[in-house]
Amino acid sequence: MSDYDAIIIGAGLGGLACGAILAKNGIKTLICEQANGCGGCCSSMEQDGFKFDIGPSVVEFKWVWDVLFEKLRRRTSDYIDFIEIDPIYSFITSDGKRFSYQADLNKTRKTIKMLSEEDARGWDRFADTGSVMADIFFKSSMFSPMMTVFDMILFGMKNPMLSFKLKYVFINFESALKSFFKSEAVRSSMGMHAYYLGLPPALCPGYAVFLCYTDHEGLHYPRGGMVSIPKGIEKAFIEENGEIRYGEKVEKIITDGKRATGVKTASGEEITANVVISNINAKTCYLELIGRDKLPRWAVKAIESYEYSFANPNLMLGLKGEIELDAHHTVCHSTVDDMNRAWFDYCMKGKIPDRGFMLLSCPTIEDKSLAPENHHCLNIVTVAPYRLSGGKDWDHIREEYVESRIDIVEKEFRLKLREKIVTAKLNTPKDFERMLLQPEGAIFGLQFDNMSSMVFRPRIRSGAVKNLYLVGSSTHLGGGTPTVTASGILAADIIMREKFNA
Amino acid sequence: MLKKIFPVLILLGVAFLFVKYMSASESKKRFIKHLLKQVQYLPGRYFA
Numbered sequence: 001m002s003d004y005d006a007i008i009i010g011a012g013l014g015g016l017a018c019g020a021i022l023a024k025n026g027i028k029t030l031i032c033e034q035a036n037g038c039g040g041c042c043s044s045m046e047q048d049g050f051k052f053d054i055g056p057s058v059v060e061f062k063w064v065w066d067v068l069f070e071k072l073r074r075r076t077s078d079y080i081d082f083i084e085i086d087p088i089y090s091f092i093t094s095d096g097k098r099f100s101y102q103a104d105l106n107k108t109r110k111t112i113k114m115l116s117e118e119d120a121r122g123w124d125r126f127a128d129t130g131s132v133m134a135d136i137f138f139k140s141s142m143f144s145p146m147m148t149v150f151d152m153i154l155f156g157m158k159n160p161m162l163s164f165k166l167k168y169v170f171i172n173f174e175s176a177l178k179s180f181f182k183s184e185a186v187r188s189s190m191g192m193h194a195y196y197l198g199l200p201p202a203l204c205p206g207y208a209v210f211l212c213y214t215d216h217e218g219l220h221y222p223r224g225g226m227v228s229i230p231k232g233i234e235k236a237f238i239e240e241n242g243e244i245r246y247g248e249k250v251e252k253i254i255t256d257g258k259r260a261t262g263v264k265t266a267s268g269e270e271i272t273a274n275v276v277i278s279n280i281n282a283k284t285c286y287l288e289l290i291g292r293d294k295l296p297r298w299a300v301k302a303i304e305s306y307e308y309s310f311a312n313p314n315l316m317l318g319l320k321g322e323i324e325l326d327a328h329h330t331v332c333h334s335t336v337d338d339m340n341r342a343w344f345d346y347c348m349k350g351k352i353p354d355r356g357f358m359l360l361s362c363p364t365i366e367d368k369s370l371a372p373e374n375h376h377c378l379n380i381v382t383v384a385p386y387r388l389s390g391g392k393d394w395d396h397i398r399e400e401y402v403e404s405r406i407d408i409v410e411k412e413f414r415l416k417l418r419e420k421i422v423t424a425k426l427n428t429p430k431d432f433e434r435m436l437l438q439p440e441g442a443i444f445g446l447q448f449d450n451m452s453s454m455v456f457r458p459r460i461r462s463g464a465v466k467n468l469y470l471v472g473s474s475t476h477l478g479g480g481t482p483t484v485t486a487s488g489i490l491a492a493d494i495i496m497r498e499k500f501n502a
Numbered sequence: 503m504l505k506k507i508f509p510v511l512i513l514l515g516v517a518f519l520f521v522k523y524m525s526a527s528e529s530k531k532r533f534i535k536h537l538l539k540q541v542q543y544l545p546g547r548y549f550a
Binding site: 109171172174175201202203204286290298299302303305306340344449451452455456457458461463464 | 510529530532533536537540541543544545546548549550
């Protein structure tokens with residue numbers, strides 16, 4: 001007789017979503033979380049009266065949470081208050097020019113027309129193709145488990161339009177952009193979406209380009225900060241008699257040779273369960289919690305072969321007075337070439353890029369509750385390597401990094417920041433690793449490309465260890481708040497069907 | 503007859519792909535290299 005029906009390691013979005021559905025169905029479920037609060041990468045931290053998001057800063061595909069709460073026989077709005085974001089992005093060019101993309105497709109068309117007459121027509125084609133691709137890649141695939149070739153065949157049969165759009169699987173993000181847009185300014189404004197998959201435009205698969213379209217189907221922010229999403233799910237989980245232990249780090253997944261039978265915590269307690277669900281990075285789960293010696297050699301080699309996505313240092317500033325931004329997200333404009341260069345010439349060589357990508361996120365434009373009156377929160381998110389060259393260490397270059405990022409924003413993009421700063425906090429890749437136990441600070445988990453997605457990504461039901469299931473950014477569907485939540489929903493459905501005959 | 507033509511077709515196919523690759527932009531070459539270097543791991547990844 002096991003202590004629990006299911007144990008979940010990690011109270012991130014995937015773990016909580018999975019746990020809430022299991023608990024709703026009467027499965028005795030325990031979540032062990034090493035931190036003192038829920039959310040994992042999707043959480044917030046407070047400093048001097050400011051509340052900062054530490055990871056993602058907006059959500060797409062809000063309907064994923066509607067699916068979750070419907071399964072829980074609840075209304076999303078009773079648990080999470082989503083605010084619609086419009087304009088969805090603003091851009092500042094290095095010569096101080098600004099433009100915005102509105103949620104409305106026609107308004108965005110007008111903006112693009114100002115940048116390039118020809119690309120306005122490209123935008124029409126892009127939006128038409130985007131609506132088809134959104135249905136195939138981002139909606140139908142959201143709840144397809146993709147664990148075997150048969151799942152893929154079934155997926156193809158359900159989505160016959162896929163065969164007409166397959167070329168976007170086999171070309172890169174950059175080529176896909178070029179097939180619609182000729183102007184460098186327009187291409188650059190959409191290039192940063194490649195980073196959502198943890199790769200630069202040259203390496204990212206072409207279908208990801210349509211994330212630039214899906215933004216227009218609705219971009220939202222949860223009132224109270226991004227942590228409001230996991231907190232909403234946690235509330236439902238507890239209402240369904242689910243149990244959460246905070247500050248409870250799991251050190252080992254116990255196996256009887258072939259199947260997972262429970263976990264061993266850092267305090268030495270052994271807890272048994274019929275099913276173990278991992279909401280941590282898949283590489284850590286397999287190689288450390290289960291252990292190389294407990295896995296077949298081929299499985300160790302396969303798991304080791306996955307690369308981590310890049311790290312995103314996050315500089316959080318509390319600012320007093322008005323802010324010269326008009327959108328939740330402002331992108332400091334850089335060319336697609338700059339974005340590739342930031343990866344190949346800087347990150348891959350252990351150097352911090354001097355340009356390439358810089359996202360300014362100001363959630364207080366929509367949600368004033370995050371900062372004291374007449375103050376704003378601003379996150380400056382960039383890409384950078386985890387390992388620095390020249391013997392440098394993130395812990396020793398904090399000041400230098402903070403100053404250099406503020407310099408870039410002030411000098412190149414002409415925003416006054418320094419005189420307004422009330423409080424500042426930098427989360428480096430090393431901080432993310434220590435705080436979230438995300439190896440190499442890779443907040444998007446594992447890289448997501450054609451060779452590490454769908455059936456080639458760590459699957460939801462482990463093939464190497466029985467009774468082990470995986471959710472989160474490093475398993476099928478990849479990084480991103482809706483996809484991670486969907487992985488939890490998928491896992492719960494599979495577990496209910498396979499283990500509890502429900 | 504087919505036995506004789508088949509190797510020639512394969513060779514032509516490989517030559518075509520090679521020429522296509524050599525004439526591709528640096529960005530496309532990087533993309534292809536990035537994918538090809540992972541091919542060896544696909545069977546393991548599929549079953550893990």
